[in-house]
Amino acid sequence: METPSNRRETNATVRCVSGTCKKCGAVMNVEIGELPVQEARRQLAARNGYECPGRHHELSPLLDGFRWDWTPFEMPAPPTDEEFLEQLRQAYPGRRIFNLGAPMPGVPHLTELRGLEHVGFGEFESADHVYVRHDSPRRSRRFYVQLPRAQ
Numbered sequence: 001m002e003t004p005s006n007r008r009e010t011n012a013t014v015r016c017v018s019g020t021c022k023k024c025g026a027v028m029n030v031e032i033g034e035l036p037v038q039e040a041r042r043q044l045a046a047r048n049g050y051e052c053p054g055r056h057h058e059l060s061p062l063l064d065g066f067r068w069d070w071t072p073f074e075m076p077a078p079p080t081d082e083e084f085l086e087q088l089r090q091a092y093p094g095r096r097i098f099n100l101g102a103p104m105p106g107v108p109h110l111t112e113l114r115g116l117e118h119v120g121f122g123e124f125e126s127a128d129h130v131y132v133r134h135d136s137p138r139r140s141r142r143f144y145v146q147l148p149r150a151q
């Protein structure tokens with residue numbers, strides 16, 4: 001089979017189930033890989049506390065917060081953190097981008113900045129800048145784009 005040249009040839013799709021948040025309607029796709037659905041469900045049932053893709057934090061069981069569709073489906077593999085960072089760099093040319101998560105070579109860590117104020121929902125500001133949050137599609141890191149404060 002031929003691979004179109006404009007597609008990444010690594011991990012074309014991932015197997016997922018999805019849930020719809022009972023509170024805000026956001027859809028969360030959970031990658032389950034090759035796990036049998038019953039086993040995936042058992043592992044998800046063990047998770048208390050989560051952050052909804054709709055950006056609210058809950059302390060309740062993950063399973064209870066969503067209406068689940070347990071029919072697995074294939075979806076395109078989300079971009080890696082490195083690929084997502086490159087997309088951000090193209091979307092915000094010349095802007096500084098910070099990482100909040102496991103260190104990445106060449107990307108300054110948000111915690112290195114002084115004078116940051118948390119303004120809620122994981123957003124930060126300083127006297128001169130706002131830091132716009134972009135969660136990586138794999139939800140493994142948060143990136144922040146530094147923009148000048150509106151006067």
Ligand SMILES: [Zn+2]
Pocket residue numbers: 021022023024025026052053054055056
């Ligand atoms: Zn929600």
